[in-house]
Amino acid sequence: MNKKIYDVVIIGAGPAGLTSALYAGRSNLSVLVIEKPNVGSLLMAHKIENYPGINNSPTGKEIYTLMKEQALKFHAEFINATFLGFDLSGENKIVKTDKENFMTKTIIIASGWAKNSSKKLPGEGEFLGKGVSYCATCDGAFTRNMSVSLFGKGKEIAEEALFLTKYSKEIHMFVSDELEDFGDESLTATLKANDKVKIHLSSKLLEIKGEEFVEEVVVEESGFINIYKSQFAFLYLGTKSLKELYGEVAPSDENGYIITNDSMHTSIEGIFAAGDVRSKNIRQVTTATSDGTIAALEVIKFVLKKENLKAQYN
Numbered sequence: 001m002n003k004k005i006y007d008v009v010i011i012g013a014g015p016a017g018l019t020s021a022l023y024a025g026r027s028n029l030s031v032l033v034i035e036k037p038n039v040g041s042l043l044m045a046h047k048i049e050n051y052p053g054i055n056n057s058p059t060g061k062e063i064y065t066l067m068k069e070q071a072l073k074f075h076a077e078f079i080n081a082t083f084l085g086f087d088l089s090g091e092n093k094i095v096k097t098d099k100e101n102f103m104t105k106t107i108i109i110a111s112g113w114a115k116n117s118s119k120k121l122p123g124e125g126e127f128l129g130k131g132v133s134y135c136a137t138c139d140g141a142f143t144r145n146m147s148v149s150l151f152g153k154g155k156e157i158a159e160e161a162l163f164l165t166k167y168s169k170e171i172h173m174f175v176s177d178e179l180e181d182f183g184d185e186s187l188t189a190t191l192k193a194n195d196k197v198k199i200h201l202s203s204k205l206l207e208i209k210g211e212e213f214v215e216e217v218v219v220e221e222s223g224f225i226n227i228y229k230s231q232f233a234f235l236y237l238g239t240k241s242l243k244e245l246y247g248e249v250a251p252s253d254e255n256g257y258i259i260t261n262d263s264m265h266t267s268i269e270g271i272f273a274a275g276d277v278r279s280k281n282i283r284q285v286t287t288a289t290s291d292g293t294i295a296a297l298e299v300i301k302f303v304l305k306k307e308n309l310k311a312q313y314n
């Protein structure tokens with residue numbers, strides 16, 4: 001876990017997230033933007049002719065670069081990572097990614113349109129809840145004496161695998177990286193020393209198979225295709241749909257978009273949503289930047305209020 005406590009962690013570096021980063025950074029808040037590389041509607045836009053003030057029909061990528069430079073100027077930090085989930089059990093909120101977990105006082109969800117994050121692997125949707133899971137800490141207790149597999153990389157998969165050692169008989173960790181390193185030396189050593197754990201490097205999940213429940217996983221490992229018996233498959237690959245990602249923190253509409261009020265508040269204090277990820281009628285760069293502005297101003301109010309309250313009682 002990264003030790004820093006951010007004022008705000010922003011999930012997404014499209015127009016909504018980058019505008020929030022600009023406003024929050026310019027107000028001296030500590031800001032981290034998590035961005036999944038080469039993803040997002042802005043990057044897909046070939047030519048933008050209706051963003052006021054920029055009159056030379058730039059590509060979405062050009063607008064992205066300009067917006068990011070402006071946020072960097074006001075000290076926003078950026079990390080290339082995939083958001084995986086939240087832990088809201090403590091005083092500070094924890095944002096989990098495939099690289100590292102981050103502590104923060106507030107969160108702005110600005111990860112764009114549903115289709116970006118809802119691409120499923122063969123068998124994933126079919127067996128969701130029937131052996132496919134995104135959370136070993138939630139479902140680990142169901143894996144007593146079973147052979148299970150985990151797919152992903154980084155600290156998240158390592159911590160989840162360690163949790164499973166309490167229950168499962170055999171744990172196959174399929175890691176997309178080439179190195180046996182989970183970003184934490186002692187955690188890596190603990191897993192390597194555990195007889196139940198088998199680490200497979202340079203591997204990629206191709207398919208999950210079974211009848212009623214998961215029975216096998218088909219994996220590509222260093223160019224070879226292998227099939228493993230597995231009664232659970234825990235996935236940390238960024239393939240959750242919007243509802244699966246954010247359902248615990250915010251109600252969604254019938255299409256999975258997050259419902260907020262006009263001030264971008266979700267149903268959880270300190271968590272906001274902005275841009276195309278929100279339930280709304282118009283999805284454009286201008287409406288995304290507008291949402292991002294409002295969300296950041298609400299974050300600034302929220303953080304200042306908390307700090308003043310703390311000062312009053314200390």
Ligand SMILES: Cc1cc2nc3c(=O)[nH]c(=O)nc-3n(C[C@H](O)[C@H](O)[C@H](O)COP(=O)(O)OP(=O)(O)OC[C@H]3O[C@@H](n4cnc5c(N)ncnc54)[C@H](O)[C@@H]3O)c2cc1C
Pocket residue numbers: 011012013014015016017034035036037038039040041042043044045046047048049050051060081082083084110111112113116117238274275276277283284285286288
């Ligand atoms: C082909 C195309 C053309 C368009 N043309 C125009 C136009 O001409 N004019 C106009 O105004 N609008 C246009 N739009 C719409 C416009 O691009 C969007 O409305 C706008 O980009 C939405 O901004 P956003 O910040 O909400 O999301 P996005 O721009 O989609 O950005 C989402 C961000 O979230 C990140 N992200 C997603 N999932 C994760 C995850 N799991 N973990 C971490 N980060 C994640 C992505 O990396 C990205 O940085 C177009 C859209 C498309 C697809």
